[in-house]
Amino acid sequence: MQNKITEMMYKTWILSGWLCVAFVGARAQEAKTWTMDDCMRYAAENSLKVRAEKHQDDTYRAEYRAAMADFFPSVGMRIGGQLNYGRSIDPQTNTYNNVSTFNNSYQAYASLPLFDGGQLVNRAKAAAINRQLGAHEVRRVQNEAALAVMEAFSNAVYYGGTVRLAIEKLDESRQTLHKTRRMEELGLKGAADVAQVEAIVAADDYNLIHQQNLYDAAVRTLKEAMNYPAEDALMMDTSVMVWRENATTLSAEEIFSRAVTDNPTMRAAECRRLAAQHLYRVARGAMFPQLTFEAGISTNYFRNLADPHTTAFSRQFFDNNRGEYVAVTLSIPLFDGLARYTSARRARNAMRMADVQRDETLRQLRTAVEQAVADRDGFEKEVVQMARKVAADSMAYRVTLRKYEEGLSSAIDLQTAANTLIEARANLLQKQLSYEIKRRLVAYYASDCEWSTINYEPKK
Template sequence: MKRTIIAISAFALGIQLYAAEPWTVDSCMQYAACHSHTVRQQQYALDNSRVAKTQAIGAFLPSVYGSVSGQMNFGRAIDPETNTYTNVSTLYNGYGLQASLDIFDGLQRYNELRMAKANVAMGLSAVQAEKDDVALKVYKAYMDLVYCQGAVEQTLKKRDESQALLHQTEVMAEVGQKSDADVAQMRATLAADEYELTHMQSQTTKAMLALKQLMNYPADSALTIHQPTFEQELQPIDTPLQIAAYAATSNPRILKAQQGVEAARYSLRAARGALLPSLSLSGGVSTSFYRNMDKGGHASFSQQFKNNAGEYIGLSLSIPIFNRLATSSTIRRRKIALDQARENLEYEQSELQRIIIEAASDVENSTKEVTKMQEQVEADSLAAYLTTRKYEEGLASSIDVKTAAVTLLQSRVKLLQSQLTMAYNKKLLAYYKGEKLWKTL
């Protein structure tokens, strides 16, 4: 009980230490890889494969078992001492120790051991693949949260500007420079900004909960994230075919599919081994004790235990002839499983190549989009500034001001979205090039 309390306290302390400073995207991904439910499920599957491997190793060892039997005879029976029929009551005890060892079984145990080793390797790849999948989902959720927080910041800035402009319009209306319609329009603009701010704050809360869920982080604990920086320059990258060639030998999903083919192949070989004869060696020792319940005079237990002891050794050859098509059906099922594993490997390879080509294209396009959006933000900022000045001078209407402000807000939000998309695509492409998704803290 004390250990459990200490463990819980250490876990809570770890969360508090993490929460004391903003979480980077690397720390979020690392936390999710260690605490995700899906990763733990894969870890349990790996543990099960390891147990199966231990069982496959144990199949090469001899089996040893002992036996003890007791029997009470009433009426007509064979006297074990004289080997003649008797009508007295007798007590009989038997003791034995036997051992058996399979010498040859058509290489079934050998192939099952190789299959178990392949399953363990496949389990390791599955755990790593699940960690990577969770990390990429966390990265995407982290960027979604950054986007929502950025949109809230931009919307809040626009709300403050609308509030200041409303106050200025009310002052100008008092001196006759603006009409009541202008004041009403500015109030409507401020109300729209308030609504948009509330909406984006709600989206931010949902994005935060989504990130915590992927991380398996306590929903009621505080989580502050670090605002990332973006590299706009397009770094020299390998061609998609070069990246795909590298990923085909290192990506955990491809490795898992390859190991699945290997495990299915050994499983098929083990099934075919059942068609071959099997040879086993057995041996043991046995002894017994006999007592006549109607009269005495029997030898002592120790004397009978020694005198009745016997040993035996045997060699057994079993040749399969017909087992109601069980073996042939098993072979057929495992051959189908091998074909499925090969098909899955081909699918994973083709899907990997498609994703890499798409990611490489997205990196190039998103980098261009960021550059164009930066230019658009600059132009829209200048247009919004000039429109506001014209409005103050009476050369533009309140609707013109609202339109320019909304356009500027949309441009800024789109710029942030383009930067986040570019960062995600770069991370995805770097992952397939063999880089780790997160830096160990």
């Protein structure tokens, strides 16, 4: 009995230990603070589009291996069995008879293309380029997911900041209402003043609820962009909103020159153009004659079912019926309903469209780089000016509050000054976040080492 009690206590102690570990782990998971880079990296690793593109990348790699394997000889084997009833040819006498026979044939052969108009070579080159295309496409989709999360994260941080500003404004309004009521008791303010301040408190309370709803919607959008579980909590690090003067000093032209060679979208477009050129050569090569070398060995076993004296299987298989052959085949296409001509024309048009798409991607990239640099520089100046405006509006609000307490201004003047200050602070936060987004975007186009949110290297 004592042993059972001891055993039960031991199991209970073990279970309690595991529960504590699980509880601590869950608390640690809940307490994790997600930075912008963490969210971007999570999206790059868990986006459904990234997963789909990785499968496509694996397909490109399989096609490359198949294209390289086409250079090796094709080896095959044929085995057949035939049972004849009635009139047939006797392979021993080469005459017709009416007996039942059994014929078992074996053949092993290998074929190798000697000339096919360059189809094998160009198909292998196109497959090699598509393999690079798969890696660039994975990188491109990862970057798109990360950029979408960067914007969604900034929106969530912005509305989180407006919620804090609304809380501060509501607290100040409640303090002002308390002071106004005390001043009414002392005869310094009237009932109208108290009513006006109460209306301000109600408006601030509504604004807080409205900003909280906007923040919740922004967090849901962020989770959706990250492919993050909607039921899990997401605690964000808002330090990203601190403005840092560490932008790259490269000009827009220098950044564009880097982006042309390093941007995955541009490299993918270039890969499509090169692959289309090789596929056009493949289609054009199908119009040339094809020369194929083939070699093989064959044998068979024959038995007359009515004759008990049949030559042994091993003797027929290895000695009597075995034969080898070597052949060179020349295939000349003459007319196939214009199928080869149509394929070549379709491939030529695909090549030309790939050239146009590459030029369009180049133009869009230049425009995006110039716009990103201009927006970054513009937001940098706006941040400086808005910070000065916040300082001036803060001083004006304090002066108005002082005048209100001394009876020299009305509650409407106080509300106007407070709203002006809150709006300025919210605009400053928005400009800081906009500057941070554009600064990171310019660093992305410049392939700056600071852009390290994604660290994916496809398997070789």
